[in-house]
Structure formats: structure tokens, C-alpha cells
Amino acid sequence: MKPAAFAYLAPSSVEEAVARLAEHGPEARVLAGGQSLVRLMNTRLSTPSVIIDINRIPELGTISVTDGVITVGAIVRQRSCEIDPRIAAGVPLFSEAGGHVAHVSVRQRGTVVGSVAFADPSAELPAALLALDGQVVVRSSSGERLVDADDFFVGPFRTSLADDELAVAVRIPGTRPERTGSAFVEVSRRHGDLPMCGVGSVLTLTPDGAVETARIALCAVDRRPVRARDAEASLLGAVPGTDRIAEAAALAAAAVEPIGDCHGSASFRRHLAGVLTRRSLQTAVTRAGQENPDAR
Numbered sequence: 001m002k003p004a005a006f007a008y009l010a011p012s013s014v015e016e017a018v019a020r021l022a023e024h025g026p027e028a029r030v031l032a033g034g035q036s037l038v039r040l041m042n043t044r045l046s047t048p049s050v051i052i053d054i055n056r057i058p059e060l061g062t063i064s065v066t067d068g069v070i071t072v073g074a075i076v077r078q079r080s081c082e083i084d085p086r087i088a089a090g091v092p093l094f095s096e097a098g099g100h101v102a103h104v105s106v107r108q109r110g111t112v113v114g115s116v117a118f119a120d121p122s123a124e125l126p127a128a129l130l131a132l133d134g135q136v137v138v139r140s141s142s143g144e145r146l147v148d149a150d151d152f153f154v155g156p157f158r159t160s161l162a163d164d165e166l167a168v169a170v171r172i173p174g175t176r177p178e179r180t181g182s183a184f185v186e187v188s189r190r191h192g193d194l195p196m197c198g199v200g201s202v203l204t205l206t207p208d209g210a211v212e213t214a215r216i217a218l219c220a221v222d223r224r225p226v227r228a229r230d231a232e233a234s235l236l237g238a239v240p241g242t243d244r245i246a247e248a249a250a251l252a253a254a255a256v257e258p259i260g261d262c263h264g265s266a267s268f269r270r271h272l273a274g275v276l277t278r279r280s281l282q283t284a285v286t287r288a289g290q291e292n293p294d295a296r
């Protein structure tokens with residue numbers, strides 16, 4: 001099928017883009033990598049009358065690092081992020097999660113910010129952003145605001161972006177490399193498919209090997225990417241041995257509200273949430289430079 005007729009606008013600045021968004025409101029859609037939007041338009045699940053192509057706005061095409069915070073502009077491709085050495089060093093979880101998204105050909109076109117703005121509850125990068133306490137930089141003709149990832153994702157394919165707002169970047173605070181480990185793991189039916197469940201964890205240990213900070217986020221097991229707050233709290237101050245990790249994994253599985261579909265029932269997805277939280281935490285502990293004490 002072909003898309004319904006639409007007007008095509010290609011602004012050359014953010015100011016112009018947000019002015020066009022203010023003018024056309026809900027009739028307009030932003031075009032970033034087009035990997036999700038064009039498919040929806042071709043099948044007429046989405047019929048915007050105006051397309052605002054942001055790919056000719058150079059200021060949206062950069063990755064920068066300031067005071068340890070990594071900023072990824074709205075037309076930076078997923079593949080560019082995945083292979084950027086500053087991201088691999090500063091927030092390895094983000095690179096690892098990115099490697100699970102679709103196939104390289106999709107990642108060469110798809111953008112990080114587009115994935116975040118699309119807010120597919122199964123998508124890996126929104127969950128990674130959540131696990132890393134990231135933020136979305138949002139611009140409209142009335143100014144700029146920063147939205148915490150936890151406030152940005154409000155439901156399936158729904159965000160807190162208003163119709164006249166453009167997500168111009170994501171900001172990700174670097175994780176402290178010393179005694180910090182992270183891991184993103186997932187299960188999907190085929191390589192490159194959206195996961196049936198994905199889990200990203202970031203742990204920082206004290207010199208004595210106890211958990212100082214813990215962040216765990218899951219995708220594909222709820223209406224939006226979610227943090228496993230009870231599981232995180234259960235780890236704090238404890239040495240993350242087998243039993244403690246199993247307890248945290250059980251808490252994460254109990255907290256999610258999966259929806260079953262043709263790829264996996266709700267109970268199977270809940271089961272995966274527990275198994276993958278355990279695996280993600282075990283790998284994060286190992287990467288934090290400490291052997292699992294129970295494994296000695």
C-alpha cells in the first residue's frame with residue numbers, strides 16, 4: 001500500500017521545526033529515521049496530513065559529552081550510538097541495549113530519539129534510558145524542558161510530548177566506571193525481533209562488595225518500560241549473592257503487568273521477567289569487578 005497524501009516540510013532549524021509543529025499540531029508527524037512511521041503510513045494506520053522531516057537540521061546530528069553527561073541529538077542513528085566509543089565507555093548499557101535493536105540495516109536509519117519518541121513498550125532503548133536515569137530534551141516555540149525518562153513514557157506508544165513539541169535529544173548521565181557493572185539481556189523469538197522481555201541493570205558496589213546503588217528497567221512486560229523499584233530496594237546494602245539476586249528477580253517479576261499476545265502469554269512473560277532480571281543482575285555484578293560470593 002501507499003501512504004495517504006501528505007504535505008512534506010523539511011525545516012533547516014529547530015526553531016522552524018517547532019514553528020511548523022505549532023502551526024499544524026496533531027495533523028503533523030515528525031519524520032526521523034522513518035523505520036516505524038513510514039510502515040504505519042504505508043499501512044494507513046497513521047495518516048498525518050503533514051510530515052515534518054527533521055533530517056536537514058544539522059544541530060540535531062551530534063553526540064556530545066559534557067561533565068560526564070552524554071547528549072544524543074534527534075537525528076543520530078542507533079548504529080552510530082552503538083559503535084561510539086564515548087558511549088561504550090560512559091554508558092555501556094546503552095551500547096549493549098542498542099545492539100539488540102532489530103538488524104544493522106534498520107539501526108543505520110532508525111534514530112535513538114525516534115525510538116524513545118515512538119515509545120513502543122517492547123523497545124530496548126527506552127528501557128535502557130530508564131535504567132540509566134536519562135532525560136529527554138523537549139523543545140517547543142515556548143521554550144525547552146527536560147523530562148525524566150520515568151515521566152516521559154506514559155503508556156503504549158504514548159509519551160508526555162505535546163503535539164507542538166519536538167524531542168531534540170536524550171541526555172544520559174555517565175555511570176561511574178569504578179565498581180559499576182551493567183548488563184542488558186533479552187529473549188526474542190528470532191534474532192532482531194522485538195523482545196518478549198528485556199532487562200537492563202546497573203549496579204554500583206561499595207569497596208566491601210555490597211550494593212550501593214541499583215537500577216533495573218524492563219521492557220515488553222508492561223504498558224510502558226518500567227523500573228523494578230522494589231527489586232532495586234531489596235538489593236541496597238546487601239552483598240549480591242545468589243539468594244539476594246533471586247529475591248530481587250522474584251520481586252521484579254511480581255511487579256510487572258505483562259499482556260499476552262501471539263508471541264508469548266502473560267504468565268510466560270512474567271516468568272521471563274524473573275529469569276532475565278536474575279541473569280542481568282548476575283552479569284552486572286560480575287562486570288562490577290566482584291565475583292559472585294556464593295560462586296566461590
Ligand SMILES: Cc1cc2nc3c(=O)[nH]c(=O)nc-3n(C[C@H](O)[C@H](O)[C@H](O)COP(=O)(O)OP(=O)(O)OC[C@H]3O[C@@H](n4cnc5c(N)ncnc54)[C@H](O)[C@@H]3O)c2cc1C
Nearest residue numbers: 030032033034035036037102110111114115117123167194
Ligand atoms: C524490521 C524492523 C525491526 C525492528 N525491530 C526493532 C527492535 O527489535 N527493537 C526496537 O526497539 N525497535 C525496532 N524497530 C523500530 C526501530 O527501532 C525504529 O527505528 C524506531 O522505533 C523509530 O525510530 P525512527 O528514527 O525510525 O523514527 P520514525 O519512524 O521516524 O518515527 C517514529 C515515531 O516517533 C515520532 N518521532 C520521531 N522522532 C521524533 C522527535 N525527535 N520528536 C518527536 N517525535 C518524534 C514520529 O513522529 C513517529 O510517530 C524495528 C523496525 C523495523 C523496520
